Amino acid sequence: MQAVIGLLVMMLGASYGLETYCDGRQDGAQCFGPLGGTVVLQLIDRALQTHRYKLYKSTNKTTIILNVINNKIVDNVIQSRSSFNLSDGTFRLNNLSRTDSDEYHFDIIDRREIENRALQLTVQAPVSSVRLASECLSQGEKRVSCSSGGGDSPQYSWTLDGRSLTDTELLSVYTEPNSITLKQHVSGAVACSVRNNVSRFCGFTFIKCTSNETQISQWVFAANNMLCIEPTTPPTTISESSTVADHSLLVCGVRAAVVVFALIGIAVYFAWKKNKYKKAEGSAYRPEREHQDESVVMVEM
Structure with missing residues (x-):
């Protein structure tokens, strides 16, 4: 049953990062694109008629990928899977492959002035799924492991009920980032987020361990759920008695x-x-009261 539910989480997941954006208007920009997806490179604000633009790889400067003269695209050697927008200065590269990872140079020529900018494009395989496995330990602790399907350089982060975990809730600090152990008193929705520079996946599970080591867990798909949002700052706790x-x-x-x-x-x-x-009783007459209502002092405690 656990394997079936885990498979459902994998099938229902959605990858965020099939198209990425990178601002390449600054020299030395670090850009990332999803393998098989699209990257949009912001090269300039917009093309000008008086300027000439060239885009090429640093490994082969003789091969110009893009050549724009007088606000017209003269050459685009990968036109079948790329396009350049003259109005907003963006270069869209589709169907990315590993060979697209390289350092690119963009030249701006205006009669006398020449500007050369470089950007590094790295193509990564996106994370395709996330799977959580949980178990109850002998003293009622809960051990939760997280694994991802594919993806280059995955990074793991954990939350409990939408916030970051504290040291008082963890049994010990593990060197493995994809596994945690919760103390006996800790319960709730444990979420694992797996991400890299081009994608993100998140899944969570409810787990409760009874005294006889019975595991009660429920898988819930993470899409459009508030429990898979970015972790918030944990509540401030006073450690010294x-x-x-x-x-x-x-x-x-x-x-x-x-x-x-x-x-x-x-x-x-x-x-x-x-x-x-007492003064009123000793007097021959009772003076008229100017105010019919007497004031009462109230103390708020």
Whole structure:
């Protein structure tokens, strides 16, 4: 059953990175493109009639890939799978292969001035799937492993209920980035995100281990789910007990001071009230009250 559910996660997954964008207007730009996909290179803002543009690989400078003169495309040796947009200055390269990985140079010629920029294009195989496997250990800990289908240089990250895991929730720090062990009291939706420079996949599972080592897990597909968003900063925790104790004493002291001042205020009020009535009884007449309503002091605690 576990294998079937894992296969469903692989089949239902969607790769983010079949088309990438890179700003090549700065010299030395590092660009990445998906194997078999498309990369859009921003070479200039827009083509000008007074300029001439050339794009070529550094391994073979004699072969010009793109040549633009007077705002017209004169040569494009890979026209079958590439295009250059004169209005926005983008070069689109489709159906990327490993041989497209190279250093490219882009020359801008304007009569006397010549500008040469270089960019490095690296083609990577995108991550195609993600699979999670979980197990209950003898003391109720939960071990979760994550693996990806294909992909060059995959990187793994973990979240719990949409936030980053803390050291207090992990049993120990593992050198393997695709495997974690959670402590006994930790439970929730554990998500694993696998990514590289051209794609990203995420999957998560609910896992709970009982005292008799029974594993209760539920696979959920990660697409369009908030649990597979970028991890947020974990809540701030106070690790030192002395800091907590000092804070508690301070709060109790403030509350006690408020109570004392409130009692003093009430005692003064009733003493003034009693003195007022005694004076009124000894008088031959009772003066009229200017205000019918008496003010009451309220203390918010």
